[in-house]
Amino acid sequence: MLSLKKYLTEGLLQFTILLSLIGVRVDVDTYLTSQLPPLREIILGPSSAYTQTQFHNLRNTLDGYGVHPKSIDLDNYFTARRLLSQVRALDRFQVPTTEVNAWLVHRDPEGSVSGSQPSSGLTLESSSGLQDVTGPDNGVRESETEQGFSEDLEDLGAVAPPVSGDLTKEDIDLIDILWRQDIDLGAGREIFDYSHRQKEQDVDKDLQDGAEQDDTWSGEGAEALARNLLVDGETGESFPAQVPGGEDQTALSLEECLRLLEATCPFGENAEFPADISSITEAVPSESEPPGLQNNLLSPLLTGTDSPFDLEQQWQDLMSIMEMQAMEVNTSTNEILYSAPPGDPLSTNYSLAPNTPINQNVSLHQASLGGCSQDFSLFSPEVESLPVASSSTLLPLVPSNSTSLNSTFGSTNLAGLFFPPQLNGTANDTAGPELPDPLGGLLDEAMLDEISLMDLAIEEGFNPVQASQLEEEFDSDSGLSLDSSHSPSSLSSSEGSSSSSSSSSSSSSSSSSSSSSSSSSASSSFSEEGAVGYSSDSETLDLEEAEGAVGYQPEYSKFCRMSYQDPSQLSCLPYLEHVGHNHTYNMAPSALDSADLPPPSALKKGSKEKQADFLDKQMSRDEHRARAMKIPFTNDKIINLPVEEFNELLSKYQLSEAQLSLIRDIRRRGKNKMAAQNCRKRKLDTILNLERDVEDLQRDKARLLREKVEFLRSLRQMKQKVQSLYQEVFGRLRDENGRPYSPSQYALQYAGDGSVLLIPRTLADQQARRQERKPKDRRK
């Protein structure tokens, strides 16, 4: 019963932390409005699109922001990060797919329409994402690949921006309709994209004004709003959220959250028991309370801010709310959380089941993070209570467990962890593998690899803290959160974040640039006069091309939706006018007026002259020169005609030498102009492709890292199992006098044919050393 309570309390503790953090996160809205930089940036990341690098690099940002190496806030910092990661993981935990899909619909238009608009993904909920979020990107990704949620999670943070290039006008209209519907339904536009929306509001103000937003956020009327699901900016997942200022809503959200958790948590088989709320409250402060850690645990963000809102107070409010809700918690949850009792390591503790117990989590830390042990105690409070469990399970035979454990810890010979020092005779952890073990070398190697992996990570911008956090997250969430918690950008350092940030700023092209289909037909209606020879690899670029023969102009994407909706509005856009101008390159002013003026609907009649002047100003220098020299044909012809026709044209007219020279110059310059545009497009394409490749590689790397950790974990478990079996067998062996063999004098050796031999230790040592040398020689 004691252990049960422990399990219950720690499980509840985690869950409560989750809830509190959800509450915190929602209330962050108020922090945002109060413009408190620290919290705002920690939770949402910098709001400016220009600071995206920091946003993607938020781990580093956190490093930079709150932590001084000697700061006493270090504990808070680590705890906060750990808890945030847990919350993220738990989010994923309880996401109902259908709701996700619903939100994906919302997000899809956002991502697509926003196109290349640099969007920092500053949804309110992206706070959970912290370091690896690009909002629209994820939304689009998820909508694109709804078939595999976990895959989506795995891809999270991969900054492959949405494609807008192949959207037809109908698509865009539809998207816009959906978008407006979202707004009507109460989904504020900020939900999808904070910064982008703010910008876009400047462009088309008719869509929505602030009052509408307020209505949106107050959650009036609609039943859908009663649930008030928020969507995670990172994953697009929705979760029940607390509406600021509404305690009823909060309670509802919590209840919802509980239900979701119960519905989705994988460990809900056993009989339920009525959760004693008082035990929760009592357990929270008391359980797993290594000195000095509890406060940090409870209020990870507190010390970092001077916020007028006391998070501690929020926590207490939350607790009181939980008390009011007679919630029921599954016993089995906690049992699983706490794994099997240490008494029987063989039966339960070695299973590779996904619901890995915390005990094992802890021991993996020990195994893999020996080099980072200083981070250790800071990082995972569970570890503090660990020696009890681990000493009983892992080192069942060791009389002096904790000290030897620690020493084992410090050394890189982590294999010692799995082989009780007792078997090493003198308990000397540098004595090498006294125990001949077929897995020993493998394990050592694996551990060495992992250590080197950590080194690698550090080299590449990982700091040990991140690395250990990676490990921790891998461990602590039964693998369910592995995918989503570690986007490539978060995994890999500054390079990753820089690339991802830049990719999102130029997001219109990167995701589709691999497709080699050139959609020149789509753009032909617009650009036929431009006759740009270069057909981009990227369909998205074709969209821009479709706006005119003028080269790549990122700003087009801003108006993309609008211009498609109403082509007449093209006239309002200076560049596009310029584009049109280009198409009738060298016409006489009167001709220009008739040919180039946009549809009358977009113009007031009185402004025609103005327009003419404007167009006149917009004429290129070559056009002016051509007019001055009275060149009898358009610059367009001069430039784009094939050589033969061009020569024919020249021969038709009696042209002076100066005129001819000018014409040739115009042709040369015109061609070069387009060449330059194409060149730049191509360059951009190349960069984007490279960027995407980098992201892919980072994603692969992250996946491989995850797999490696998983493999190491199972390997370690198998080793434990083997070791236990070894001890069991060895312990049952009796010599001819019926006495047990001394482990210091004899050892079991596994023969190649599967048989097990009892041999003297000296012999075993020799063989072990021989085996040890072999791999070393191989390495040399």
Add this chain to the structure above:
DNA sequence: CGTCTTTGTCATCTA
């Protein structure tokens, strides 16, 4: 007013 971005232009190289 300085800075950054975009675009046009020139020089040069290559096919």
Add this chain to the structure above:
DNA sequence: CGTAGATGACAAAGA
């Protein structure tokens, strides 16, 4: 050799 295209470098214009 002339033409066209590609590209680096520079400058002007505009944000």
